[in-house]
Every structure is written in C-alpha cells, then in structure tokens.
Amino acid sequence: MEGLSFFPKEASTFAPRTDAVFFTLLGLSAFMTLAVAFLLVYFCTRYRRGSKARHGGRVSKLIDLEFEAGWSLIPLFIFLFLFTWAAGQEFTLFYPPKDALEISVVGKQWMWKTEHPGGQREINALHIPIGRPIKLDMVSQDTIHSFYVPAFRVKHDVVPGRDNEMWFEAKEPGAYRLFCAEFCGTDHSRMIGTITAMPPEDYARWLDAQPTGETLVAEGRRLYHELGCSGCHEAGGSVRAPPLHGLYGGPVPLEGGAVVTADERYVRDSILRPKSQVAAGYKPIMPSFQGSIDEGELQALQAWIRSIGDGGKEG
Amino acid sequence: MNTIVDAQGSGSSGGSGSHSLPRQAERGVGREEATSYLTAGHGVKSWLFTTDHKRIAILYALTITVFFFIGGAAATLIRMELFTPAGDLVSAEGYNKLFTLHGVIMVWFFLVPAIPATLGNFLLPLMLGARDLAFPRLNLMSWWLIVIAGAFVLYVLVMGGVDTGWTFYAPYSTTYSNGYVVAAAAGIFVSGFSTIATGLNFIVTTHTMRAPGMHWFRVPLFVWSIYATALIMLLATPVLAMALLLIMIERLLGVGIFDPALGGDPVLFEHLFWFYSHPAVYIMILPGMGVVTEIVTCFARRRIFGYQFMVYALLSIAVVGFFVWGHHMFVAGQSMYAGLVFSFLSYVIAVPSAIKVFNWTATLYRGSIVLDAPMLYALGFIGLFTMGGLTGLFVASLPIDVHVHDTYFVVAHFHYVMVGGMVSAFFGGLHFWWPKITGRLYPEAWARFAALLMFFGFNMTFFPQFILGWMGMPRRYHEYPSEFQVYHVLSSAGAVVLGAAYLLPLGYFLWSLRYGQPASDNPWDAKGLEWRTASPPPKHNFPSTPRVDEEAYDYHPPRRPPGGHLDHPSDGRPAS
The missing domain is CATH 2.60.40.420 (Cupredoxins -  blue copper proteins)
Incomplete structure (x- = not known):
C-alpha cells in the first residue's frame, strides 16, 4: 500500500470488469475532451480577428440541422451502448452465489x-x-x-x-x-x-x-431461551404463539388476509415491531424487543431462526 | 458602421482606443439618461429598501461575495488540514463542522443565488426591454429573506456548529448529531422561500414583460437559461422545505419518520433530499450556460449555432433533471431495477449537455474571435464543464459508481461542474457586463491574467481529486492513510493558486470603480437590448420601450436559403 501509484490493485473478480468499463469511458472521455479542446484552440487561432481565414457567412439551414441531429444521436447511441454494457455487470452484484x-x-x-x-x-x-x-x-x-x-x-x-x-x-x-x-x-x-x-x-x-467463540446460530439459540421467546413459541407454552421451526423461507398468512414470506426483513420486523405484522390466528400480544437487544443479538436470532427454517442447515 | 470598440485597457492599442467616448457624450445629452440607477437615490435607505431590480442585484452581489469568501475560508482550512495525513490542524469535530459550513454556505448562499439573483436580476428586465421585474417588492423581500436566513445560518454554523454535512442525512442528523441541526435547517428552510419567490418573479416577468416584437424564439439564451432555472427553483425547492421540516419534526418531537429506531426509514430522507438536490445542481449550472452563450456569440461575432436546439436542450435538462435523483443511491440498497432506470436517465441527460458543448464550439467556426477576459472565462467553462459532464457518465455507470461513490472522485466531479463551470461562468459574466453595471471598464490585462490563473489553479486543485477517488479515498475524512498524501498536497497547492485567482478580481474590480475608464453604452459592440441603454442604465432602464425587429445575436446577416452562396463577410473583410 506504499508509494506513488495511479492504479488501485485489482484484487477481486469484480475489479477487472469494473476497470474495463472505467477505462473504456476514460478513453472515450479523453478523446471527447481533447477533440473539444483542439477545436476550441484551432478555431480561436484560425478565426481570430484579423486572421486571413474567411470570416462570417452562414452554412445553410439544412447543414445546420444535419449537424444537430448528428451530435444529438451519435452520443445518444454511444451512451445507450455504454449504459447497457455497464448495467449488465450490475446484475451479478445483486445475486450472490448460493455457496458463498x-x-x-x-x-x-x-x-x-x-x-x-x-x-x-x-x-x-x-x-x-x-x-x-x-x-x-x-x-x-x-x-x-x-x-x-x-x-x-x-x-x-x-x-x-x-x-x-x-x-x-x-x-x-x-x-x-x-x-x-x-x-x-x-x-x-x-x-x-x-x-x-x-x-x-x-x-x-x-x-x-482463533479462540472459537459461540457461533452465531448457537448464540441465537441461547438468546431464544434467555429472552423468554421459547416460553410462548415452543409447543406447550403458557401462551400460544406461532412455532418458529420450519417458518423461515416459507409463506406466513397474516391477520387480515395478506401472505408474506418469512425472510430476514420479516423476522427483524416481527422482533422489533411485532404488532405491525400479526400472524393469522394469533393475538397481538408479543412485546417489542426494540431497545432491549442490540443489532448483533438480533443478527444471532435471525441466524438461528434461519437455521431451523425451511431447508435450514440444522433441520 | 459597426465599429468594434477596443475595450482593452492595456497594450499598444489601448491608449488610442478612446472607447467611443464621443458616442456616449452624444447620447448623454438626453434628460433621463443623466441620472443612472446608481445616482437616482442617496443614502443607505435608498439601497436597503429599493425596488429597483438593478440595485437589488447589487445588494445580492455584495451578499454572495461575503458568503463566497466565508465558504472559501472554510475550504482553505479544509485544504490546510488535508496537507498531512494526520488530523493535526483542527479536531475531528472541527473538521466535520468545517466541511458542513463550506457546503451549506456555498450551495445555498452562493451557488443557488449566484448568477440568477445577481446577473439574472440585473439583466432579465434589461434583456426583455422591461422597466423592472414583474414583482419588484417581492424581489426586495427575496433579498431580505436570504440575508436574514444567511446571517442566521452563518451564526449557527460558526458559533455553534453542525457536523452533518450539507446533505443532513438521517438518522445521523435527527438522532446522533450533537450540532445545532434544527437551527441550521430552519435557516435553510427560510432561504428557500427567497429562491421560490425569485423563481416565480422571473417566470412571470419572462412571460408577460417581453418588449414588442420579442417573441419566444427571439429571447436571448441567457433569459431562456434563467427561465429554465426559475422553473426548477419553483418546483424543486418546496421538496427541500418538506425534507428539512421533517428533519426538524423528528429531531424536536421524536416523531418516527427517518430513524428506524422510531419506525422510520433513512432511505426515505435520501429520496426526498435528492429529489430537490439533484435538480438543484441544474439550478447551479443552467444560468452559467446562459452566460457563456452570450459571451461566445459576442466575442466570436457569430450567431449562436443552433439557437432552437439550445433552447430545447435547456428545457430538456430542466425536465429530465427531475428524474435522475436515484443515481445518488446506487449503493444505498435501492432495488436493482430502480438502479437501472436511474442509470439510464442519467445517461440520457448527458445528451442535451453534449449538444450545448458542440453548439458553442460550432459557433466559433468562421467567427472573428477576440480573446478578451470574458471569452477566456467562457472557453474555460466549456473545457471544464465538458470534463465535469463526462465524469458524470462515470458515476452514472453502475459498476463504476459502486467503486467511486462517496469518494473524492465525486467531489472532483461536482466541483468541475459547479466551480469549474458555474464559477467560471459567473466571473465571465461579471467581466462581460461590468461596464454595463458600473459604467467603468476593468483592466483587461489583469483580468486575462486572473482568468488563466483561475483555470490552472482550478485544475491543479481538483484534477488530483479524480485520481484520489479512483484510488479509493473516501470523502469527509479528517485523517487519511499516507498513500494518498501526494495527491492531497498537489490539491492543496492548487488551492493556493486558485485562492489568489479569486482575490485578484476583487482587487481590480474595486480599483476600476474609481480609476477605471468610463465605459460607453456598448463597449463590446454586442447585440441584445441591455446594450441599447446607457452604461450604467437609468433607473427605469429605457427612455422608451424598445422594439425588437431582429433575431437574437444578429451579428451578421441571416442565413441564406440552401443553395444560395455561402460567402457573406460580416465584418467588412473581403472573402478570400
């Protein structure tokens, strides 16, 4: 990481692809900038007042239109091509491989x-x-x-x-x-x-x-008992609450008829704002854990609920 | 005949130029022209409560000059701090307050009002052949609002301090910041009414007060640019007001709007903020395009190439500018499809900008070009705006933006557009219309030197920042890893040059007020109604309402039908 350099290391599989777009754009931009700069300098020299070049006069309206159309449409097509190419790369960023x-x-x-x-x-x-x-x-x-x-x-x-x-x-x-x-x-x-x-x-x-601390899933399982979740969410509890085994990844019918997928967002919302989405057939009695658990603990709970979900790792 | 008056206060021709003084003496006999707007009233009150658009423009100019140098002082401290990797000059807290001050003051109290409220205010009625704006008292109120709001915000930022950055992102601004966020937001909220009122005033004036014969396609492009800007001011600024109001409500009353701990959504704020702030970028650049158009045609002695296309380009930038805000949120967790749409539209908006650059360049073809200071600024603008615009394509491309978002690449990009573009255009316009505004000529040699110095200082300051960003240096860093230092040192050194280049005009403009040669009514032999009245203009602009019977920029005879012969020397020079 030392010394003068113009070029950041390409250390990931994304890097060369991003750089390809970058350097294509850079080449195009350099060309455009130099072309404009050249024309400005050339015109300002050739057509400076008092020079021998032919001043004044007017190109016909037809040529005028052709030029305008040309330098509207050509950049538009170049831009469309660049956009499509650059956007295509973006798709991969949005879909992480399953085995990650x-x-x-x-x-x-x-x-x-x-x-x-x-x-x-x-x-x-x-x-x-x-x-x-x-x-x-x-x-x-x-x-x-x-x-x-x-x-x-x-x-x-x-x-x-x-x-x-x-x-x-x-x-x-x-x-x-x-x-x-x-x-x-x-x-x-x-x-x-x-x-x-x-x-x-x-x-x-x-x-x-490394000292092996508790895994995220284990921490989640521990919290599930310590925070008292199991008291209601386990079968035979004093209060009836939806069971969490097999929940993650599947559909959840809500009070009012809607059906949502039990994803990370749903689990997070159900823990922090339980009254916002109440599972059909249950009373809205769960307390909010907003403020009483931190983000790390929430992550652990999510990890554990995911692990016991539909096709989860721990079954 | 059109004698082209030599306006250079220097060089061998300067002494014998005589600046068409006889002409002015001729016209000066008229009764009404005897008192210019500058001498039409005396005393502080005649200025502070004037409804004359020209005097209000002067008030605005003084106000934004103060803000410009305060914002500049903050920038100086920032560049000094970044000279070394360690945070040794100011504390981290102090640094965060400095860049907030720099951003808030420069954006809302310099760039937004810069050209519209000074040159626009002064020139709009003159260019349209009107006696004043449509609502002179509203105009005065706009100035008072921005002075009161600006003074208040400045007091809050200097004495208390706000550390959120000019973007006020939630939930940092609503929950975690210890600064005086509510006070600063309230001040900016109030200044927004000044912007809205100014926009409204300009729109109504342009619609209703054009001189007889000035139909829409005879309107000078500077007026078109101000008109397009005014539309954005009127439509976008209310959204900023809402966003700031919601920030104040959440921070004061704890109503959950943006903070997820209260049930809000932080990305909602980003949407609201950029729905204003991206169009606001065009508030800051469109007037500059207008100024440059006026200068280029005058100093090339050519009709603007593609007048109608220039109008359509301005309007399409103003319209499409409302639909690109999402490109500020490519990495904020916005959906992939939203990202695609905003990326696409951001590419599209580059097309009208490209059209403008090509048209300015084409206007020079077969011109009769003089490289006086305004023209140097205009040429600088075209170059720097081209670079600023093209780097906009980089940040519009999804994969590149993922890398350079929130780095110095973005900082360099918008400074190329706003400082390289807008500020260059502002200085160009100031030099171009200085004789009209003050009745004095500025020293040409000094002005050319300042223009060149500004161009080099600017590039030296901001070009290294592109490399910094590409290398991965994030914005708003008080300390930074040492591998970035080379570029920061270059940038800081460039800032010294740039600072000197900004102080120079302040010096010679003040000098010229007293010692500059008196200007004739039309020292550049320019077209446009503002040059048909005295320099400085009388209180009500024109002795009688002018009639317009020619196209804009009638620097040479109109175009010939296709097939007609093309040679038509306009400046008395035989075709070779």
Whole structure:
C-alpha cells in the first residue's frame, strides 16, 4: 500500500470488469475532451480577428440541422451502448452465489465488527479465503455506514433498520484497506480496517488458531431461551404463539388476509415491531424487543431462526 | 458602421482606443439618461429598501461575495488540514463542522443565488426591454429573506456548529448529531422561500414583460437559461422545505419518520433530499450556460449555432433533471431495477449537455474571435464543464459508481461542474457586463491574467481529486492513510493558486470603480437590448420601450436559403 501509484490493485473478480468499463469511458472521455479542446484552440487561432481565414457567412439551414441531429444521436447511441454494457455487470452484484461463505458484519460508531460462521470474531479486520465467494450480512447499530473495499471495487451502505448484503470474491492474497464511506460522525475517518485475503489452507489454519467463540446460530439459540421467546413459541407454552421451526423461507398468512414470506426483513420486523405484522390466528400480544437487544443479538436470532427454517442447515 | 470598440485597457492599442467616448457624450445629452440607477437615490435607505431590480442585484452581489469568501475560508482550512495525513490542524469535530459550513454556505448562499439573483436580476428586465421585474417588492423581500436566513445560518454554523454535512442525512442528523441541526435547517428552510419567490418573479416577468416584437424564439439564451432555472427553483425547492421540516419534526418531537429506531426509514430522507438536490445542481449550472452563450456569440461575432436546439436542450435538462435523483443511491440498497432506470436517465441527460458543448464550439467556426477576459472565462467553462459532464457518465455507470461513490472522485466531479463551470461562468459574466453595471471598464490585462490563473489553479486543485477517488479515498475524512498524501498536497497547492485567482478580481474590480475608464453604452459592440441603454442604465432602464425587429445575436446577416452562396463577410473583410 506504499508509494506513488495511479492504479488501485485489482484484487477481486469484480475489479477487472469494473476497470474495463472505467477505462473504456476514460478513453472515450479523453478523446471527447481533447477533440473539444483542439477545436476550441484551432478555431480561436484560425478565426481570430484579423486572421486571413474567411470570416462570417452562414452554412445553410439544412447543414445546420444535419449537424444537430448528428451530435444529438451519435452520443445518444454511444451512451445507450455504454449504459447497457455497464448495467449488465450490475446484475451479478445483486445475486450472490448460493455457496458463498456467509460472514456477519455489524457497523457501529466507529468500528466494524465481523463474525465468521464458526463464531470467530474480529474488530476492524476480516480474514477471508481467496477463490471463494464471500457474502456479507451487514447491519448497523446506529447510523448509516458504508462498507468499502477499494481493491475489490465493492461498496454497500449499511443502513440501520435493514438487512444489507453484498458479496465479492477475492482472487489475490494480500492486505487491503476497508473504509467506512458514508459519513457517520466524529471519528468517521477512523472507522477503517484491513481485509486480509489468504489461500484457503491458510484461512483454515487461521480459523483454527482463533479462540472459537459461540457461533452465531448457537448464540441465537441461547438468546431464544434467555429472552423468554421459547416460553410462548415452543409447543406447550403458557401462551400460544406461532412455532418458529420450519417458518423461515416459507409463506406466513397474516391477520387480515395478506401472505408474506418469512425472510430476514420479516423476522427483524416481527422482533422489533411485532404488532405491525400479526400472524393469522394469533393475538397481538408479543412485546417489542426494540431497545432491549442490540443489532448483533438480533443478527444471532435471525441466524438461528434461519437455521431451523425451511431447508435450514440444522433441520 | 459597426465599429468594434477596443475595450482593452492595456497594450499598444489601448491608449488610442478612446472607447467611443464621443458616442456616449452624444447620447448623454438626453434628460433621463443623466441620472443612472446608481445616482437616482442617496443614502443607505435608498439601497436597503429599493425596488429597483438593478440595485437589488447589487445588494445580492455584495451578499454572495461575503458568503463566497466565508465558504472559501472554510475550504482553505479544509485544504490546510488535508496537507498531512494526520488530523493535526483542527479536531475531528472541527473538521466535520468545517466541511458542513463550506457546503451549506456555498450551495445555498452562493451557488443557488449566484448568477440568477445577481446577473439574472440585473439583466432579465434589461434583456426583455422591461422597466423592472414583474414583482419588484417581492424581489426586495427575496433579498431580505436570504440575508436574514444567511446571517442566521452563518451564526449557527460558526458559533455553534453542525457536523452533518450539507446533505443532513438521517438518522445521523435527527438522532446522533450533537450540532445545532434544527437551527441550521430552519435557516435553510427560510432561504428557500427567497429562491421560490425569485423563481416565480422571473417566470412571470419572462412571460408577460417581453418588449414588442420579442417573441419566444427571439429571447436571448441567457433569459431562456434563467427561465429554465426559475422553473426548477419553483418546483424543486418546496421538496427541500418538506425534507428539512421533517428533519426538524423528528429531531424536536421524536416523531418516527427517518430513524428506524422510531419506525422510520433513512432511505426515505435520501429520496426526498435528492429529489430537490439533484435538480438543484441544474439550478447551479443552467444560468452559467446562459452566460457563456452570450459571451461566445459576442466575442466570436457569430450567431449562436443552433439557437432552437439550445433552447430545447435547456428545457430538456430542466425536465429530465427531475428524474435522475436515484443515481445518488446506487449503493444505498435501492432495488436493482430502480438502479437501472436511474442509470439510464442519467445517461440520457448527458445528451442535451453534449449538444450545448458542440453548439458553442460550432459557433466559433468562421467567427472573428477576440480573446478578451470574458471569452477566456467562457472557453474555460466549456473545457471544464465538458470534463465535469463526462465524469458524470462515470458515476452514472453502475459498476463504476459502486467503486467511486462517496469518494473524492465525486467531489472532483461536482466541483468541475459547479466551480469549474458555474464559477467560471459567473466571473465571465461579471467581466462581460461590468461596464454595463458600473459604467467603468476593468483592466483587461489583469483580468486575462486572473482568468488563466483561475483555470490552472482550478485544475491543479481538483484534477488530483479524480485520481484520489479512483484510488479509493473516501470523502469527509479528517485523517487519511499516507498513500494518498501526494495527491492531497498537489490539491492543496492548487488551492493556493486558485485562492489568489479569486482575490485578484476583487482587487481590480474595486480599483476600476474609481480609476477605471468610463465605459460607453456598448463597449463590446454586442447585440441584445441591455446594450441599447446607457452604461450604467437609468433607473427605469429605457427612455422608451424598445422594439425588437431582429433575431437574437444578429451579428451578421441571416442565413441564406440552401443553395444560395455561402460567402457573406460580416465584418467588412473581403472573402478570400
């Protein structure tokens, strides 16, 4: 990361594709700018007052129109082509591969907390294997942050109240800058960290060397009991509440007739604002957990509910 | 005959130029022209409570000059801080307050009123052949509103401080910021009424007060640009008012609108804010395009190439500008389809901008070009606006925006449009109409030097920021990793040059008020009604209402039918 350079490292599979669009646009822009600059200088020299060139006169109205049509339509077609090409790349960004390694990220003033599926936790750092898609499940504890890794050409805002996700695949081992790109207060410029990309074997070794904390799913299961969720949501509880096993990913009929899919958003809303979407056949008696659990705990609960859902990992 | 008066106060020809003083003496005999608007009343009250659009324009000019140099001082401190990677000059909190001050003051109290409220206010009635704006008292109220709001906001930002950035993103602004957000938002809210009233005034004036014979396609393009700007002012500013009001309500009363902890949605604020602020970018650039058009035709002695297309381009920018706001939210979790639509529309809006650049360039063809200071500024504008516009395509492309969003690339991009574009045009217009406004000529050699210095200073300041952003340097960073330092040092050094280039005109303009040579009515031999009255104009602009019987920019005889011979020397020079 030292020394003078004009070119950020291309360390992810996205990077070369983004750069291809960038340099095509750069070439086109340089050409246009130089062409305009050349014409300005050329005309100003050739047609300066007192020069020998022919001044005045008027090209015919027909030529006038042809020129206008030409320089309206040609840029339009070039722009359409560029748009289509650039937009095509965007589709991949929106669909993370199924086999991606899922890592959860919490952004808060002013640090990044990351957690691996095995429960290994880091602060302002993230170790990842190369050659494998990494999917980040990101939440914010407070205000808007933005997870930005220039060498990977990826960035996504971490908006509070939403489950934000992004993915990338590192292709070269190395240490890369992680920045918060969305202004988030006093120490915004200190909300930075390092992404360490390593060969899969090294990553596995690194994981083993870490103190293995509780995994996210285990933490979620623990919280499910500690917070008293199980008292109502388990069969035989004192109060009747919808069972959570097999819930995630499936349809949920709501009071009033609507049907929603039990996704991350639904689970989050049901925990924080239970009265907003009441499952059909149940009374709206669940208390809100807004303010009594933090984003990390919410993420753990979501992870656990997902794991016991439709086609979940733990069955 | 059209004698082209040499307006250069320097060089060998300057001494013998005599600036057509005889002509002015001839006309000066008239009774009404004896008192210009400057001498038509005396005392502070005759200025502060004037309803004369020309005097109000002067009041605006003084006001925005103060704001420009205050915003500039904040920028100076920012560039000084960024000279080194460590945050050593001001605290992090102080730095955040500085860039907020810079943004708020420059956007709402300099750029938005800059050309419309000064040159627009002064010239709109003159160019239309009217005695004043449609609502002179409303015009005065607009100025009072912006002065009161501006002074209040400045007081809040300097004495208390706000650290949200000019964008006021929620929930930071509503819940987490410790600054005086509500006070600042209230001040900006009030200044919005000034903008709305000004827009309304300009629209009504353009519709109802054009001189006899001036039909819509004879209206000068500066007026068209002000008209298009006024439409945006009228339609977009209320949305800003709503967004700010909602910020105040959430912050004061805890009503959940944007903060998810209260049941709100932060992205809603981004939508509301950019629904105003993207069109507002066009409030800041369209008037500059108008100014440049006037200058280019005059100094090339050519009719503007493609007049009607220039009008349509202005109007389509104003309209499409309302539908591109979502390109500020490509990485905010907006749906993929919304991203595609906004990306597409952002590409489309580049087309009318390209048309304008090509038309200005084509206007020079077969001209008779003089490179006086206004023309240098105009040429600088075309170059810098081209770069600012083309880099707009980069940020309109989804994959590139994912990388450079919220980095210095974006900072460089909008400074190329607003500072390289708008401020260059403003200075160009100020030089062009200075003789009309003050009745004095500015020193040409100094002015040319300042124009060149501004161009180089600007590029040196902001070009490195493109590279910074491309390298991944995020915006609004008080400290930064050392690999970025080279470009920050270059940028800060450029800012010194740029600062000097901005101070120069302040010096020689003030000098010219006292020592400048008196200007004739039409020192540039320009077309347009404003040059048909005295310099400076009398209180009611024209002794009698002028009639318009020619096309705009009638610098040479009208076009010939196809097949007719093309040679038609306009400046008395035989065709070679």
